[in-house]
Amino acid sequence: MGRPLPLASTLLQDESTDAAPQGSLLAFFQRMGDSSWSTGLHESRYAYDLIESVHVWALCLFFGLAVMFDFRLLGWTMKSVPVSEVARRLLPWTAVGFVVMVISGTLLFSAIPLRSYQNIFFRAKMIMLLLAGLNVWIFHSGVYRRVTTWDVDNVTPKAARVAGALSLVLWVCIVLSGRMIAYNWFDCDRQPQPAIVNLLTSCVPTQAEH
């Protein structure tokens, strides 16, 4: 499921890169997509499905425990457990899950690089991943440094609740957009698209595609 037809994407790659300047990301991902590694993974009978399954299982570990931590920051669960305790005992597991997600995600990307790069949901997901990382950094270098002063407070500080809520919203949207990468509604080889879509996906539709 979710794999676009190789033929269609090959067609698209040829057309797109005609317009792509040498050394551009577009040209880079085009070359990556032409590699034997990429086509092998793309056309494999089991490897792609297996990696995608690993990506989903790791989601339970990473997303599941990350949102439990967010829920704790928001005071929605485990209120009797100190925040620092939840962080110390559960966040290492989210780190493990995250590493597996990044590795499996990178492999999935390498199987379909150009199409993913030009996919609007993939782009949204990457931007939100950066924002989520920024949120983690702000939380840990800010209010979490003083965690001993509010560890067991009935209501966590506002900064902690904001961080928890932001994290929750971002990760939910990341999962949703990740799932939507599989659908080709806004793909470059499906024209005509509104100009804004082509702008956001760096798509230069050729005459032939209209």
Next chain:
Amino acid sequence: MSLLTFFQWCEASGIGETIRKSSWLFPVIEAIHLLGLGVIGGAVLVVDLRLLGLGLRRQSTAQLTRDAQPWLVGSLILMIITGGLLFLSEAIKCYYHDAFWFKMSCLFLAIVFTFTIQRKVTMSEETRLSPVWSKVVAVVSVLLWAGVGIGGRWIGFS
């Protein structure tokens, strides 16, 4: 009425038809289904990691089970509703797909196990709990829920 007739009736239902005809309904419902999976994963793991001695340690298992309970039940309900909708749109495919029956078996066992045996173990007094027994319970729980997830993912591959 045979089981197949029932599945055919599900597939022909108005809801199934509506979801099949729409290009975005199935993806959106499925994405929500996936979010529910993540939350169930978290709620199950908090308790199972505690039983395995790999997660939170200072709190009683009984307390953590009570804390995780609303999220487990809530996301389970969300998954059953969204899963039911997805099922209505492709009931016949499910009928002939091994993965569907594997998933439903795991789901049935996981629910029964979680709310009977595991509940009894986690709610019993900590001192009376043998460490080996609680670890076995945690492993069985993780395996059963993983089976549900694996079966679900497998329905999508055909």
